[in-house]
Amino acid sequence: MELSITKNNIGRVKSSQDVSTANFCLICLATDCKLYPMGQYNLGEAYQHLTGKLLLHNFALEFCTECAQRLLNCNKFRDKSLRSYTLLMELWKNNNSKYGQFVCEICGVRCKKNCKLRDHVVKNHSQRYSCNTCPLVTTFKKTAQNHALWHDGVTYKCELCNEEYSKKTSYLSHLRVRHPTDVVCTLCGFSFVNARGLRMHCNLKHRSLDTASPSGPLCEPCDIRFVSHSAYRQHLDVSPKHSNSSFLKRNCPKKIYDKQFTVKAKDDTDTVVCEQCNMQFEGFKMYASHFKKYHSDKKRTQYPQHSAQRFLCDQCARSFKNLAALKEHMLMHSGHRKYECAVCGKRFYLKHYLALHVRAHGAAERFPCAVCGKSFVNKANRTRHMWTHRDLKPFECAACDKTYVNASSLRSHVLHAHLKQPWPKKSRGPRVPARSAPDAGCDSTWTKADRGDAVPGFEDVI
DSSP states (O other): OEEEEOTTSOEEEEOSSOGGGOOOOTTTOOOSSOEEETTGGGHHHHHHHHHOOOOOTTSOOEEEHHHHHHHHHHHHHHHHHHHHHHHHHHHHHHHHHHHOSEEOTTTOOEESSHHHHHHHHHHHTSOOEEOSSSSOEESOHHHHHHHHHHHTTOOEEOTTTOOEESSHHHHHHHHHHHSOOSEEOTTTOOEESSHHHHHHHHHHHSTTSOOSSOOSOEETTTTEEOSSHHHHHHHHHHOTTTSOGGGOOOSSOOOOOOGGGOSSOGGGOOEEEOTTTOOEEESHHHHHHHHHHHOTTSOOOOOOOOOSOOEEOTTTOOEESSHHHHHHHHHHHHTOOOEEOTTTOOEESSHHHHHHHHHHHTOOOOEEOTTTOOEESSHHHHHHHHGGGSSOOOEEOTTTOOEESSHHHHHHHIIIIISOOOOOOOOOOOOOOOOOOTTOOTTOOOOHHHHTOOOTTOOOOO
Protein backbone atom coordinates (compact mmCIF):
# COMPACT_ATOMS: atom_id res chain seq x y z
CA MET A 1 0.00 0.00 0.00
CA GLU A 2 1.33 3.48 -0.86
CA LEU A 3 0.09 7.07 -0.82
CA SER A 4 0.19 9.35 -3.87
CA ILE A 5 -0.59 13.07 -4.20
CA THR A 6 -3.02 14.08 -6.93
CA LYS A 7 -3.15 17.30 -8.93
CA ASN A 8 -5.39 18.98 -6.33
CA ASN A 9 -3.09 17.92 -3.41
CA ILE A 10 -5.60 15.30 -2.27
CA GLY A 11 -4.20 12.08 -0.88
CA ARG A 12 -5.06 8.85 -2.69
CA VAL A 13 -4.32 5.41 -1.29
CA LYS A 14 -2.90 2.85 -3.71
CA SER A 15 -2.53 -0.71 -2.50
CA SER A 16 -2.23 -4.12 -4.04
CA GLN A 17 -3.93 -5.65 -1.00
CA ASP A 18 -7.37 -5.13 0.48
CA VAL A 19 -7.77 -1.69 2.13
CA SER A 20 -9.64 -3.15 5.09
CA THR A 21 -6.59 -5.17 6.07
CA ALA A 22 -3.96 -2.45 5.39
CA ASN A 23 -2.24 -0.64 8.27
CA PHE A 24 -2.12 3.15 7.90
CA CYS A 25 -2.88 6.34 9.91
CA LEU A 26 -6.49 7.42 9.74
CA ILE A 27 -5.53 11.12 9.56
CA CYS A 28 -2.37 11.47 7.45
CA LEU A 29 -2.62 8.02 5.72
CA ALA A 30 1.03 7.32 6.49
CA THR A 31 2.19 3.69 6.34
CA ASP A 32 5.93 3.85 7.01
CA CYS A 33 5.76 4.86 10.69
CA LYS A 34 4.85 3.52 14.10
CA LEU A 35 1.07 3.24 14.58
CA TYR A 36 -0.98 3.32 17.78
CA PRO A 37 -4.32 1.49 18.09
CA MET A 38 -7.54 3.36 18.78
CA GLY A 39 -8.03 2.00 22.28
CA GLN A 40 -4.64 3.27 23.50
CA TYR A 41 -4.59 6.70 25.25
CA ASN A 42 -8.33 7.18 24.41
CA LEU A 43 -7.46 8.18 20.85
CA GLY A 44 -10.88 7.14 19.54
CA GLU A 45 -12.70 9.52 21.89
CA ALA A 46 -10.34 12.36 20.98
CA TYR A 47 -10.95 11.70 17.26
CA GLN A 48 -14.72 11.89 17.71
CA HIS A 49 -14.43 15.14 19.72
CA LEU A 50 -12.35 16.69 16.95
CA THR A 51 -14.26 15.62 13.86
CA GLY A 52 -17.72 14.84 15.21
CA LYS A 53 -17.75 11.71 13.06
CA LEU A 54 -17.96 8.08 13.98
CA LEU A 55 -14.88 5.96 13.40
CA LEU A 56 -14.71 3.87 10.27
CA HIS A 57 -14.84 0.30 11.59
CA ASN A 58 -14.10 -1.11 8.13
CA PHE A 59 -10.43 -0.04 8.48
CA ALA A 60 -7.65 -0.67 10.95
CA LEU A 61 -8.20 2.08 13.54
CA GLU A 62 -4.64 3.29 14.10
CA PHE A 63 -2.84 6.63 14.32
CA CYS A 64 0.76 7.65 13.77
CA THR A 65 2.87 9.26 16.51
CA GLU A 66 2.47 12.84 15.32
CA CYS A 67 -1.30 12.63 14.76
CA ALA A 68 -1.84 10.84 18.09
CA GLN A 69 0.03 13.59 19.95
CA ARG A 70 -1.99 16.29 18.24
CA LEU A 71 -5.23 14.49 18.99
CA LEU A 72 -4.39 14.25 22.70
CA ASN A 73 -3.35 17.93 22.88
CA CYS A 74 -6.50 19.00 21.07
CA ASN A 75 -8.65 16.93 23.43
CA LYS A 76 -6.98 18.46 26.49
CA PHE A 77 -7.37 21.97 25.05
CA ARG A 78 -11.06 21.36 24.38
CA ASP A 79 -11.65 20.06 27.92
CA LYS A 80 -9.84 23.09 29.36
CA SER A 81 -11.93 25.50 27.25
CA LEU A 82 -15.19 23.81 28.28
CA ARG A 83 -14.19 23.82 31.94
CA SER A 84 -13.39 27.56 31.90
CA TYR A 85 -16.62 28.26 30.01
CA THR A 86 -18.62 26.39 32.66
CA LEU A 87 -16.94 28.32 35.48
CA LEU A 88 -17.59 31.66 33.79
CA MET A 89 -21.24 30.81 33.22
CA GLU A 90 -21.66 29.85 36.88
CA LEU A 91 -19.98 33.09 37.96
CA TRP A 92 -22.22 35.09 35.63
CA LYS A 93 -25.35 33.41 37.01
CA ASN A 94 -24.27 34.03 40.60
CA ASN A 95 -23.48 37.64 39.78
CA ASN A 96 -26.89 38.14 38.17
CA SER A 97 -28.69 36.55 41.11
CA LYS A 98 -26.84 38.80 43.59
CA TYR A 99 -26.71 42.15 41.76
CA GLY A 100 -29.41 41.74 39.10
CA GLN A 101 -29.56 40.72 35.47
CA PHE A 102 -30.62 44.11 34.06
CA VAL A 103 -27.59 46.21 33.11
CA CYS A 104 -27.51 49.93 32.34
CA GLU A 105 -25.93 50.43 28.93
CA ILE A 106 -24.54 53.85 29.90
CA CYS A 107 -22.79 53.31 33.24
CA GLY A 108 -22.93 49.50 33.71
CA VAL A 109 -24.92 49.50 36.95
CA ARG A 110 -26.92 46.30 37.55
CA CYS A 111 -30.49 46.18 38.79
CA LYS A 112 -32.62 43.22 39.90
CA LYS A 113 -35.81 44.55 38.34
CA ASN A 114 -36.51 46.23 35.03
CA CYS A 115 -38.51 48.99 36.72
CA LYS A 116 -35.49 49.84 38.90
CA LEU A 117 -33.35 50.09 35.78
CA ARG A 118 -35.85 52.48 34.17
CA ASP A 119 -35.88 54.65 37.30
CA HIS A 120 -32.09 54.68 37.29
CA VAL A 121 -31.94 55.81 33.64
CA VAL A 122 -34.55 58.54 34.18
CA LYS A 123 -32.92 59.95 37.31
CA ASN A 124 -29.27 59.76 36.23
CA HIS A 125 -29.10 59.82 32.44
CA SER A 126 -32.26 61.43 31.04
CA GLN A 127 -32.10 64.86 32.71
CA ARG A 128 -29.30 67.42 32.64
CA TYR A 129 -28.85 70.13 35.25
CA SER A 130 -27.03 73.30 34.21
CA CYS A 131 -25.73 75.87 36.70
CA ASN A 132 -26.88 79.46 36.09
CA THR A 133 -23.72 80.91 37.62
CA CYS A 134 -20.90 78.78 36.21
CA PRO A 135 -20.56 76.37 33.25
CA LEU A 136 -21.17 73.22 35.36
CA VAL A 137 -23.48 70.64 33.74
CA THR A 138 -24.37 67.36 35.49
CA THR A 139 -26.88 64.54 35.12
CA PHE A 140 -27.18 63.91 38.87
CA LYS A 141 -29.77 65.85 40.83
CA LYS A 142 -27.93 65.52 44.16
CA THR A 143 -24.74 66.88 42.61
CA ALA A 144 -26.62 69.89 41.27
CA GLN A 145 -28.19 70.56 44.69
CA ASN A 146 -24.84 70.38 46.48
CA HIS A 147 -23.31 72.64 43.85
CA ALA A 148 -26.07 75.22 44.36
CA LEU A 149 -25.41 75.18 48.11
CA TRP A 150 -21.73 75.82 47.39
CA HIS A 151 -22.66 78.95 45.39
CA ASP A 152 -24.89 80.10 48.26
CA GLY A 153 -21.92 80.01 50.63
CA VAL A 154 -23.09 77.08 52.79
CA THR A 155 -20.20 75.59 54.77
CA TYR A 156 -19.75 72.29 56.63
CA LYS A 157 -17.89 72.33 59.94
CA CYS A 158 -16.31 69.23 61.45
CA GLU A 159 -17.48 68.69 65.04
CA LEU A 160 -14.30 66.80 65.96
CA CYS A 161 -11.55 69.15 64.81
CA ASN A 162 -13.46 72.36 63.91
CA GLU A 163 -12.19 72.37 60.30
CA GLU A 164 -14.57 74.01 57.87
CA TYR A 165 -15.26 73.02 54.23
CA SER A 166 -17.24 74.67 51.46
CA LYS A 167 -18.25 71.40 49.76
CA LYS A 168 -20.06 68.46 51.29
CA THR A 169 -17.95 65.93 49.41
CA SER A 170 -14.75 67.43 50.86
CA TYR A 171 -16.30 67.33 54.32
CA LEU A 172 -17.27 63.64 53.98
CA SER A 173 -13.81 62.78 52.65
CA HIS A 174 -12.31 64.53 55.67
CA LEU A 175 -14.47 62.48 58.03
CA ARG A 176 -13.54 59.22 56.31
CA VAL A 177 -9.79 59.91 56.17
CA ARG A 178 -9.14 61.79 59.42
CA HIS A 179 -11.80 60.35 61.76
CA PRO A 180 -12.28 56.59 61.12
CA THR A 181 -15.42 54.95 62.49
CA ASP A 182 -16.42 51.38 63.40
CA VAL A 183 -17.95 50.79 59.94
CA VAL A 184 -15.04 48.71 58.63
CA CYS A 185 -14.56 46.68 55.46
CA THR A 186 -13.57 43.13 56.45
CA LEU A 187 -11.67 42.59 53.18
CA CYS A 188 -9.27 45.55 53.17
CA GLY A 189 -9.50 47.03 56.71
CA PHE A 190 -10.48 50.60 55.75
CA SER A 191 -13.34 52.32 57.56
CA PHE A 192 -16.16 54.49 56.18
CA VAL A 193 -18.53 57.19 57.38
CA ASN A 194 -21.68 55.06 57.36
CA ALA A 195 -23.06 51.73 56.14
CA ARG A 196 -24.06 53.20 52.79
CA GLY A 197 -20.48 54.19 52.04
CA LEU A 198 -19.28 50.71 52.98
CA ARG A 199 -21.91 49.12 50.73
CA MET A 200 -20.88 51.26 47.78
CA HIS A 201 -17.22 50.43 48.43
CA CYS A 202 -17.92 46.68 48.42
CA ASN A 203 -19.95 46.95 45.20
CA LEU A 204 -17.11 48.77 43.44
CA LYS A 205 -14.00 47.03 44.84
CA HIS A 206 -15.09 43.59 46.11
CA ARG A 207 -18.11 42.72 43.97
CA SER A 208 -16.94 39.20 43.04
CA LEU A 209 -15.72 38.30 46.55
CA ASP A 210 -17.69 36.73 49.38
CA THR A 211 -17.95 39.01 52.42
CA ALA A 212 -20.69 37.13 54.26
CA SER A 213 -18.60 34.70 56.33
CA PRO A 214 -14.99 35.84 56.91
CA SER A 215 -12.73 33.31 58.61
CA GLY A 216 -9.68 35.42 59.51
CA PRO A 217 -8.50 37.06 62.74
CA LEU A 218 -11.00 38.62 65.15
CA CYS A 219 -10.72 42.13 66.60
CA GLU A 220 -12.22 41.66 70.07
CA PRO A 221 -12.65 45.36 71.08
CA CYS A 222 -14.55 46.09 67.84
CA ASP A 223 -16.12 42.60 67.51
CA ILE A 224 -15.20 42.42 63.80
CA ARG A 225 -13.76 39.37 62.06
CA PHE A 226 -11.59 40.01 59.03
CA VAL A 227 -10.86 37.91 55.96
CA SER A 228 -7.05 38.16 56.11
CA HIS A 229 -4.26 39.26 58.45
CA SER A 230 -3.37 42.18 56.18
CA ALA A 231 -6.90 43.63 56.55
CA TYR A 232 -6.68 43.18 60.32
CA ARG A 233 -3.31 45.01 60.47
CA GLN A 234 -4.70 47.82 58.34
CA HIS A 235 -7.62 48.17 60.76
CA LEU A 236 -5.22 48.37 63.72
CA ASP A 237 -3.16 51.08 62.00
CA VAL A 238 -6.06 53.41 61.13
CA SER A 239 -8.46 52.88 64.05
CA PRO A 240 -8.15 55.39 66.94
CA LYS A 241 -9.15 52.61 69.36
CA HIS A 242 -5.91 50.70 68.76
CA SER A 243 -3.32 53.40 67.93
CA ASN A 244 -2.30 56.71 69.37
CA SER A 245 -3.66 59.73 67.49
CA SER A 246 -0.11 60.86 66.61
CA PHE A 247 0.76 57.49 65.03
CA LEU A 248 -2.42 56.85 63.06
CA LYS A 249 -1.97 56.03 59.40
CA ARG A 250 -4.06 57.62 56.67
CA ASN A 251 -7.38 55.84 56.23
CA CYS A 252 -6.97 55.76 52.44
CA PRO A 253 -5.14 53.34 50.11
CA LYS A 254 -1.91 54.50 48.53
CA LYS A 255 -2.11 55.74 44.96
CA ILE A 256 -0.03 53.67 42.57
CA TYR A 257 1.38 55.69 39.69
CA ASP A 258 2.52 54.28 36.40
CA LYS A 259 6.29 54.08 36.10
CA GLN A 260 6.28 55.53 32.60
CA PHE A 261 5.14 58.91 33.96
CA THR A 262 7.87 59.18 36.58
CA VAL A 263 10.83 61.26 35.51
CA LYS A 264 13.44 59.73 37.82
CA ALA A 265 13.67 56.72 40.04
CA LYS A 266 14.14 57.18 43.78
CA ASP A 267 17.75 56.00 43.65
CA ASP A 268 18.59 58.48 40.87
CA THR A 269 17.31 61.58 42.72
CA ASP A 270 19.82 64.44 42.61
CA THR A 271 21.24 65.78 45.86
CA VAL A 272 20.89 69.57 45.96
CA VAL A 273 22.98 71.72 48.31
CA CYS A 274 21.55 75.04 49.46
CA GLU A 275 23.95 77.86 48.54
CA GLN A 276 22.97 79.89 51.63
CA CYS A 277 23.22 77.39 54.52
CA ASN A 278 24.89 74.33 52.83
CA MET A 279 22.05 71.98 53.77
CA GLN A 280 21.56 68.93 51.51
CA PHE A 281 18.19 67.89 50.06
CA GLU A 282 17.00 64.96 47.98
CA GLY A 283 15.65 66.64 44.88
CA PHE A 284 14.79 70.18 43.82
CA LYS A 285 11.30 70.04 45.34
CA MET A 286 12.56 69.91 48.93
CA TYR A 287 15.29 72.44 48.11
CA ALA A 288 12.76 74.91 46.65
CA SER A 289 10.49 74.56 49.68
CA HIS A 290 13.41 75.17 52.05
CA PHE A 291 14.67 78.18 50.10
CA LYS A 292 11.23 79.78 49.96
CA LYS A 293 10.74 79.33 53.72
CA TYR A 294 14.15 80.33 55.12
CA HIS A 295 15.80 82.45 52.39
CA SER A 296 12.90 84.32 50.83
CA ASP A 297 14.94 87.54 50.66
CA LYS A 298 17.81 85.90 48.73
CA LYS A 299 18.25 85.07 45.04
CA ARG A 300 17.90 81.44 44.09
CA THR A 301 20.52 80.20 41.60
CA GLN A 302 19.74 76.48 41.17
CA TYR A 303 16.94 75.13 38.98
CA PRO A 304 16.10 71.60 37.78
CA GLN A 305 16.86 70.45 34.28
CA HIS A 306 14.12 69.36 31.90
CA SER A 307 13.09 65.71 31.99
CA ALA A 308 14.55 63.35 29.40
CA GLN A 309 11.18 62.36 27.91
CA ARG A 310 9.46 65.32 26.26
CA PHE A 311 6.40 65.51 24.02
CA LEU A 312 7.04 67.75 21.03
CA CYS A 313 4.43 69.81 19.16
CA ASP A 314 4.80 69.26 15.41
CA GLN A 315 3.53 72.76 14.57
CA CYS A 316 5.54 75.10 16.80
CA ALA A 317 8.29 72.77 18.14
CA ARG A 318 7.31 73.46 21.76
CA SER A 319 7.88 70.52 24.15
CA PHE A 320 5.82 69.36 27.14
CA LYS A 321 6.32 67.05 30.09
CA ASN A 322 3.33 64.78 29.39
CA LEU A 323 0.85 63.91 26.68
CA ALA A 324 -2.07 65.64 28.43
CA ALA A 325 -0.27 68.99 28.33
CA LEU A 326 0.47 68.50 24.63
CA LYS A 327 -3.20 67.78 23.85
CA GLU A 328 -4.23 70.88 25.77
CA HIS A 329 -1.69 72.92 23.79
CA MET A 330 -2.94 71.56 20.43
CA LEU A 331 -6.30 73.25 21.09
CA MET A 332 -4.56 76.59 20.55
CA HIS A 333 -3.52 75.56 17.04
CA SER A 334 -7.05 74.45 16.21
CA GLY A 335 -8.38 77.98 16.77
CA HIS A 336 -11.67 76.66 18.11
CA ARG A 337 -12.72 78.49 21.29
CA LYS A 338 -15.99 76.83 22.20
CA TYR A 339 -16.34 78.19 25.76
CA GLU A 340 -17.76 81.73 25.87
CA CYS A 341 -18.17 84.03 28.85
CA ALA A 342 -21.81 85.08 29.31
CA VAL A 343 -20.77 88.42 30.85
CA CYS A 344 -18.23 89.88 28.44
CA GLY A 345 -18.32 87.45 25.50
CA LYS A 346 -14.67 86.43 25.73
CA ARG A 347 -13.99 82.91 24.46
CA PHE A 348 -11.59 80.26 25.77
CA TYR A 349 -10.11 76.97 24.61
CA LEU A 350 -10.66 75.10 27.88
CA LYS A 351 -13.55 74.99 30.32
CA HIS A 352 -11.14 75.46 33.21
CA TYR A 353 -9.95 78.79 31.83
CA LEU A 354 -13.53 79.97 31.47
CA ALA A 355 -14.29 79.03 35.10
CA LEU A 356 -11.31 81.09 36.29
CA HIS A 357 -12.40 84.00 34.12
CA VAL A 358 -16.01 83.91 35.40
CA ARG A 359 -14.70 83.91 38.96
CA ALA A 360 -12.83 87.12 38.17
CA HIS A 361 -16.04 88.97 37.25
CA GLY A 362 -17.48 88.59 40.72
CA ALA A 363 -14.23 88.60 42.67
CA ALA A 364 -14.37 91.06 45.56
CA GLU A 365 -10.91 90.18 46.88
CA ARG A 366 -7.93 91.57 44.99
CA PHE A 367 -4.26 90.67 45.39
CA PRO A 368 -2.11 93.84 45.29
CA CYS A 369 1.60 93.92 44.54
CA ALA A 370 3.63 95.13 47.52
CA VAL A 371 6.19 96.86 45.24
CA CYS A 372 4.19 98.78 42.64
CA GLY A 373 0.64 98.50 44.03
CA LYS A 374 -0.84 96.83 40.96
CA SER A 375 -3.72 94.50 41.92
CA PHE A 376 -4.61 91.11 40.44
CA VAL A 377 -7.66 88.88 40.42
CA ASN A 378 -5.92 85.75 41.73
CA LYS A 379 -2.79 84.97 43.66
CA ALA A 380 -1.10 83.09 40.81
CA ASN A 381 -1.08 86.20 38.59
CA ARG A 382 0.44 88.26 41.37
CA THR A 383 3.14 85.64 41.95
CA ARG A 384 3.95 85.67 38.23
CA HIS A 385 4.07 89.48 38.30
CA MET A 386 6.50 89.54 41.27
CA TRP A 387 9.21 88.03 39.05
CA THR A 388 9.34 91.30 37.13
CA HIS A 389 10.63 93.10 40.24
CA ARG A 390 13.57 90.74 40.69
CA ASP A 391 16.98 91.19 39.15
CA LEU A 392 17.32 87.45 38.53
CA LYS A 393 16.35 86.23 35.03
CA PRO A 394 16.82 82.43 35.01
CA PHE A 395 15.46 81.76 31.48
CA GLU A 396 18.30 82.16 28.98
CA CYS A 397 18.07 82.01 25.19
CA ALA A 398 20.38 79.39 23.70
CA ALA A 399 20.87 81.38 20.49
CA CYS A 400 21.74 84.91 21.65
CA ASP A 401 22.29 84.57 25.43
CA LYS A 402 19.46 86.95 26.32
CA THR A 403 17.77 86.26 29.65
CA TYR A 404 14.13 86.61 30.64
CA VAL A 405 12.03 86.57 33.77
CA ASN A 406 9.63 83.81 32.72
CA ALA A 407 9.38 81.03 30.17
CA SER A 408 6.59 82.67 28.16
CA SER A 409 8.77 85.72 27.41
CA LEU A 410 11.58 83.43 26.30
CA ARG A 411 9.25 81.49 23.98
CA SER A 412 7.94 84.72 22.48
CA HIS A 413 11.50 85.92 21.87
CA VAL A 414 12.50 82.69 20.13
CA LEU A 415 9.40 82.64 17.91
CA HIS A 416 9.62 86.25 16.71
CA ALA A 417 13.35 86.98 16.85
CA HIS A 418 14.91 83.71 15.69
CA LEU A 419 12.13 81.80 13.92
CA LYS A 420 10.95 85.00 12.16
CA GLN A 421 7.30 84.43 13.01
CA PRO A 422 5.34 87.69 12.59
CA TRP A 423 3.86 89.32 15.64
CA PRO A 424 0.08 88.92 16.03
CA LYS A 425 -2.03 91.81 14.84
CA LYS A 426 -2.97 94.12 17.68
CA SER A 427 -6.64 94.88 18.21
CA ARG A 428 -6.84 98.66 18.32
CA GLY A 429 -9.88 100.72 19.21
CA PRO A 430 -11.75 102.95 16.74
CA ARG A 431 -9.86 106.03 15.59
CA VAL A 432 -10.97 109.45 16.86
CA PRO A 433 -11.98 111.70 13.91
CA ALA A 434 -9.88 114.86 13.37
CA ARG A 435 -11.29 118.15 14.59
CA SER A 436 -12.73 120.28 11.77
CA ALA A 437 -12.60 124.12 11.62
CA PRO A 438 -15.75 125.70 10.12
CA ASP A 439 -14.02 128.83 8.68
CA ALA A 440 -10.78 127.22 7.60
CA GLY A 441 -10.01 127.34 3.91
CA CYS A 442 -7.17 126.13 1.78
CA ASP A 443 -5.14 129.29 2.36
CA SER A 444 -5.78 129.42 6.11
CA THR A 445 -2.88 129.36 8.55
CA TRP A 446 -3.16 127.32 11.74
CA THR A 447 -1.28 128.42 14.81
CA LYS A 448 -0.29 126.20 17.70
CA ALA A 449 -3.08 127.69 19.76
CA ASP A 450 -5.58 126.67 17.07
CA ARG A 451 -4.12 123.20 16.87
CA GLY A 452 -4.03 122.82 20.65
CA ASP A 453 -0.22 122.56 20.67
CA ALA A 454 0.50 125.89 22.39
CA VAL A 455 2.45 125.65 25.62
CA PRO A 456 1.29 127.97 28.40
CA GLY A 457 3.87 130.68 29.12
CA PHE A 458 5.64 130.40 25.77
CA GLU A 459 5.27 132.37 22.52
CA ASP A 460 5.68 131.23 18.93
CA VAL A 461 9.05 132.02 17.44
CA ILE A 462 9.17 132.28 13.63
